[in-house]
Amino acid sequence: MLKLVVFRSYGWLILAVAASIVLPMVVGVFWVHVLTEILIMGLFATSFNLLFGYMGQLSFGQAAYYGIGAYTTALMITKASIPLPICMITSILLAGICALIFGYFCVRLIGIYFAILTMAFGQLVFYIIFQWYGFTGGDNGIQGIPVPLLLQDPYVYYYFTLAVVIAALIVMWFIINSPFGYTMRAIRDNSNRTRFIGINIRQYMLINFVISGMFAGLAGSLWAPFNRSIAPDLANWGHSGIPVFMAVIGGPLGFFGPLVGSVVYTFLSAFVTGFTEYWPIIIGIIIILIVLFLPGGILGTLQQKTQPAEINNSKKETG
Amino acid sequence: MTGSQIFSQFLSGVSRGMILFFISSGLTLIFGVMNILNFAHASFWLVGAYFTWTFWKIFYSPAFGLWISIPLAALTMAGIGWIIEVILIRRVYERSLPEQLLLTYALVLVIGDVIKLTWGVEDRIVTRPKGMDGFINIFGAPFPTYYIFVIGLGGFVAWGLWWLLHKTKFGRTVRASVFSREMVGALGIPVHRIYAGVFALSLFIAGLAGGVQAPISSITLGMDMSIIVECFAVVVIGGFGSLPGALVGSLIVGLVYAFAILIIPKMALVLIFVVTAIVLIVRPWGLFGTPMRA
Numbered sequence: 001m002l003k004l005v006v007f008r009s010y011g012w013l014i015l016a017v018a019a020s021i022v023l024p025m026v027v028g029v030f031w032v033h034v035l036t037e038i039l040i041m042g043l044f045a046t047s048f049n050l051l052f053g054y055m056g057q058l059s060f061g062q063a064a065y066y067g068i069g070a071y072t073t074a075l076m077i078t079k080a081s082i083p084l085p086i087c088m089i090t091s092i093l094l095a096g097i098c099a100l101i102f103g104y105f106c107v108r109l110i111g112i113y114f115a116i117l118t119m120a121f122g123q124l125v126f127y128i129i130f131q132w133y134g135f136t137g138g139d140n141g142i143q144g145i146p147v148p149l150l151l152q153d154p155y156v157y158y159y160f161t162l163a164v165v166i167a168a169l170i171v172m173w174f175i176i177n178s179p180f181g182y183t184m185r186a187i188r189d190n191s192n193r194t195r196f197i198g199i200n201i202r203q204y205m206l207i208n209f210v211i212s213g214m215f216a217g218l219a220g221s222l223w224a225p226f227n228r229s230i231a232p233d234l235a236n237w238g239h240s241g242i243p244v245f246m247a248v249i250g251g252p253l254g255f256f257g258p259l260v261g262s263v264v265y266t267f268l269s270a271f272v273t274g275f276t277e278y279w280p281i282i283i284g285i286i287i288i289l290i291v292l293f294l295p296g297g298i299l300g301t302l303q304q305k306t307q308p309a310e311i312n313n314s315k316k317e318t319g
Numbered sequence: 320m321t322g323s324q325i326f327s328q329f330l331s332g333v334s335r336g337m338i339l340f341f342i343s344s345g346l347t348l349i350f351g352v353m354n355i356l357n358f359a360h361a362s363f364w365l366v367g368a369y370f371t372w373t374f375w376k377i378f379y380s381p382a383f384g385l386w387i388s389i390p391l392a393a394l395t396m397a398g399i400g401w402i403i404e405v406i407l408i409r410r411v412y413e414r415s416l417p418e419q420l421l422l423t424y425a426l427v428l429v430i431g432d433v434i435k436l437t438w439g440v441e442d443r444i445v446t447r448p449k450g451m452d453g454f455i456n457i458f459g460a461p462f463p464t465y466y467i468f469v470i471g472l473g474g475f476v477a478w479g480l481w482w483l484l485h486k487t488k489f490g491r492t493v494r495a496s497v498f499s500r501e502m503v504g505a506l507g508i509p510v511h512r513i514y515a516g517v518f519a520l521s522l523f524i525a526g527l528a529g530g531v532q533a534p535i536s537s538i539t540l541g542m543d544m545s546i547i548v549e550c551f552a553v554v555v556i557g558g559f560g561s562l563p564g565a566l567v568g569s570l571i572v573g574l575v576y577a578f579a580i581l582i583i584p585k586m587a588l589v590l591i592f593v594v595t596a597i598v599l600i601v602r603p604w605g606l607f608g609t610p611m612r613a
Contacts, residue, residue, distance in 0.1 A: 058417045105600045111416055112356055112559070113603045116551055120595045123548055127592065131585040237548060241424055248421055281432035287425035291418050292410055 013256075017166070024158050034270040036158045038262050039165045040222045041246065045258035046172060047215030048243035053252035054176060055208050056188030058115045060240050061122025064102075065095040065213040067235025069220025071129060074142045074230050084148050088164075088221045095217020096210050098125070103209030107202050110191075119237055126235040141231035145224055161222055168215055169259075175211060176255060184208055245287055251297025260299055323460035328577050330457065334466040336573025337473030338535075341528030342546065343553040343565045344480060345521030351560030352497055352517045353412060355419050359426035361547035362434075363522050367396045367529025368538045369434060372443040375533070385448045389530030396526025397519040404518035409511065427547075431540070440540060445533040469531055476524060477566050483520075484562070493517055497560075552595040558608025567606060 020039075024032045048062045069091040076087040102121040109117055129136045136142070151157045175181055186194045187201050195201050224230050233239060242265070243258065250261030265283070272279050294301050346360045374388035407426070411419050446452065447465045454461035484490035496503040496510055504510045532538075553572050557564025572591055579587035598605060 052417070058420065060420075105596065109599065109603055113599060115416075115420065116555055117596060117599045119548065119551065120555070120592045120599065124589060124592045124596070127589045131589070238544060244417070244421060244424070248417075278432045278436070280428035281436075284425040284428035284432070287421060288407065288429070291414075291422045291425070292407075295414070295418065 020162055024155055029154055030270075032154050032158050034266060036154070036161050036226055037270075038266040039158075039161050040219050040226065041242065041266055042259040042262035043165045043168055043222070044216055044219035045243040045246035045250075045262050046169065046255075047212050047219060049247045049252055049258045050172065050176070050184075050208055050212040050215070052244070052247055053254075053257065054181065054184045054188060055205060057110060057205075058244070059106075059118040059212075060115045060237060060244070061102075061118035061120070061125075062212070062216050062243055063235050063237065063239035064122040064125040065099055065216035066220035066223070066239070067125060067129060067232070068095045068098055069217030070224040070230050070234050071136060071142075071220075072217075073221035074145050074224040075136070077145055077225065078142060081146070084151070084225065088218065091217045091221035092214045095220070096214040099210045099213025100206070103206050103213065107205035107209055119240070122235065122237055122240055126232060126237070129235055130232040136232070139232055141229060142224075143229040145228045145230070147225045147228065151225065157226060161226065164218070164222060168218055172211075172215065173255060180204070180207070245283065248287065248297055249290060251300035251303075253296065254299045254303070257297055257299045261297070264298065321460075323458040326458050327460040327462050328581060329574065330462055330466060330470070332574035332577025333570060334469045334473075334573075335577060336569040336571075337469050338528055338532055339546070339550060339553050339572055340473055340566055340569035341476060341524055341531065343550040343557075343569055344476070344562060345524045346550055347554050347557070347560055347562060347565045348480075348517060348521050350554070351562075352493055353408070353514055355408065355411070356416075356423070357521075358420060358423040358547065359430060360521070360525060361543040361550060362427050362430040363396060363400070364525040364529045364532070364546070365538070365543040366399070366430060366434060367392045367522075367526030368533045368542075369438045369443065369529070370395050370526065371530035371533045372438070372445050372538060375445050383448070385445065385530070385534065388445075388533075389527060392530045393523045393526035396529070397523035400519040400522030401515050403522075404515040408518060409514070412514075427543070431543070435540060442537040442539050443533075444537045447534040465534060469535075472527075472531060476527070477562075480524075480562055489513075489516065549591065552591050554605075555595050556598050556605055558605025561605065561607035564605055564607030 020035070024035060027035075044062070044066055047065075048059060051057050051059045051062075072091040072094050073084070073087040076082045076090060077084065082090075102118070106114055106117050106121070130139055132138065133140075147157070151160055176184075183194070183199060183204055186199075187204060191201055220234065223234070246261030246265050247258045248261070249264050250257035250259065252258070268283070268286075269279055272282055276282075290297065296304060342361055342364050346357055349355055349357050349360070370392035371385075371388045374391045375384045378384050378387050403426075407422060411422050447463075451465045451468055453464050455464050455467070456462070482490075484494060492503060492508055492513055493516075496508075496513055500510055503513075549572060553565060553568035555568070556571055557566070557568030571594070575591055575594060576587050579590045583590075
């Protein structure tokens with residue numbers, strides 16, 4: 001019986017991990033690229049969802065930390081040939097430091113003001129990258145990022161990404177299910193009551209903001225060697241919209257929602273751009289339909305449909 | 320820098336500010352009345368510019384073409400605005416802020432592609448009408464005549480909006496429904512029609528702005544994406560939902576940009592976001608807003 005319960009709650013997870021290990025062996029190189037992208041963007045979206053789903057604040061500048069991560073790794077590899085792991089750690093730290101500075105101000109605001117301030121800081125980062133020709137290459141971006149010999153094969157890079165993303169997801173899972181994570185949910189649901197029980201909500205929000213920024217930085221640093229070229233648009237506000245889309249498609253209230261969103265979004269994007277350049281209009285219409293008719297996202301709607309059954313089952317088990 | 324240079328830079332800052340005011344006045348009006356931040360507002364502005372180009376081609380006449388095309392484009396946009404409000408925006412008034420933002424953000428993507436499908440990817444150029452294609456001397460510095468018209472029209476729109484909101488029955492109803500939607504509804508006034516009217520009015524001004532913009536620079540895809548963040552800066556600086564705030568904010572952003580581009584060209588846009596961030600940190604409700612109306 002216990003095994004069945006474990007399988008019921010973790011079965012999909014085990015299936016997903018198994019699929020992510022087996023799939024690359026059966027599909028072509030193109031789809032391996034798509035799968036890698038799904039993983040990196042899924043990590044990016046999950047980092048965004050720490051703020052959106054668990055803190056209840058919409059960040060519209062998440063691409064800034066992603067961009068900082070991507071640029072740090074790209075610049076360190078191309079200009080100084082520093083080993084990739086050190087680049088990645090530096091990317092995480094730099095993104096975290098920026099998130100600390102910007103977040104210090106952002107967590108003082110909520111709602112629309114939070115969204116716009118994160119966006120203003122994001123644009124700040126974007127225009128600095130965009131204009132600083134001498135260092136970042138300006139709107140030319142950085143091309144031909146050298147990848148360590150070991151990771152040059154797209155299949156190997158996929159498994160490398162898979163390992164890093166799973167490790168990052170496990171860390172985030174523990175953060176979300178720690179007392180800290182539950183405090184974040186309390187702040188989301190009622191910040192006043194949380195304050196009344198003696199919690200310094202700004203401090204908690206700031207820590208969460210920094211964690212979120214660090215994971216976005218990690219996603220960015222995975223992207224640079226994967227794509228082998230980067231452009232300032234990675235930090236522009238249009239790019240901040242993608243994790244928002246993914247979280248909403250999948251459902252922001254579940255831990256795996258943004259990942260499901262990333263699978264749907266990235267797969268659709270790869271599929272649709274194969275035969276038409278009009279990808280934005282298609283994803284735009286999908287988002288409009290989801291906002292109007294599936295407010296909880298795919299996972300949220302599925303959960304709602306299956307919830308009564310699950311409650312009945314658990315009653316039977318306890319009784 | 321001589322005095323006349325400073326003055327002409329000042330005027331070009333004001334005319335840039337006026338374009339920003341056209342867009343952000345609609346943005347702030349929609350936010351103030353319906354509590355929705357319309358990401359797609361600058362996209363509607365761009366559609367207005369393309370419509371102006373289309374009408375300008377149809378009524379090709381160097382002297383009058385533009386004067387017919389701008390009002391036609393603005394009216395078309397008002398009609399589109401009414402339809403969009405009824406089909407989409409109306410459904411999300413009761414929804415959470417992220418859902419509203421997402422809906423309008425998705426509209427940005429849809430409109431971007433609709434423009435591509437309708438008008439293609441080439442840049443579109445509208446020439447300035449006869450009599451406004453030259454320069455006039457202001458304190459010894461040449462200044463484009465057309466900008467004088469832009470500044471004048473901006474002032475007129477500002478006055479017109481004030482008049483509409485404070486001196487007409489429509490305006491009083493709008494202001495009353497900001498205060499209490501239920502009460503206005505209880506008095507038998509169809510609030511949904513008022514909202515649709517406000518949305519249409521905002522898009523009318525956006526269309527007007529698009530028409531006015533058309534002869535200033537060539538019309539290009541993606542213009543909306545960069546100007547909308549500047550409009551957010553304007554609305555933040557002036558205060559969400561405040562029309563005088565939108566006017567002052569536009570002038571500040573326009574002037575900061577005009578002078579920064581002379582002194583530190585690379586940092587001009589960065590500077591605008593620094594100003595925005597500072598205003599948000601020190602005074603989140605902006606210069607003219609009321610505290611914490613989130």
